[in-house]
Amino acid sequence: DIQMAQSPSSLSASVGDRVTIICRTSQSVSSYLNWYQHKPGKAPKLLVYGATSLQSRVPSRFSGSGYGTDFTLTINSLQPEDFATYFCQQTYVAPFTFGPGTKVDVK
């Protein structure tokens, strides 16, 4: 199975900050890496698919990069509604594992 690691596991940030979250996979997943945002009591939301493609209606302050085993989710100018937990997921090979998550909270 492909193992997923995310760093940091949590971070504190302020509105307007630039936030970078890293996802690493134990073997290459090509570009089949997706990012989701999850808030308590709500359904998760797709942000980025295929490592770099922004989902429709997702603000352009979100962006994804990477290929192979190393991926990054960047949030430029953090907004109040962005405080949440972020998960990466690989869909290159089953089981389609999620990363452990990165919680972004208020500094």
Add this chain to the structure above:
Amino acid sequence: EVQLVESGGDLVEPGGSLRLSCAGSGFTFSSFAMSWVRQAPGKGLEWVSDVSGDGVGTYYADSVKGRATISRDNSKKTLYLQMSSLRVEDTAIYYCAKSPLKYTGYDYIDYWGQGTLVTVSS
């Protein structure tokens, strides 16, 4: 508008069984692969199972393999997850999720349901 509505979550004793359902609407149900993803209390998201649009291809996480069966009735636009030999560690919110592709893998989840709570406890 795409809607996924889960049902069937309940309190069950260890060793028991449960069938979760997910009714889909607002899209051509048979054209898309579907997934179950769960979140245990205080934990992250865990992928559980996938099924292709035609119901032929199925995949399972090791944690549920042999105890779970994913299926779909495309005529009823409904996804199912039958779980048996339930364990305390199966306690979680179970989300139904939709892929933008007919066959699983190399894809992503573009829509999620609101989830249904399964509690396994004596």
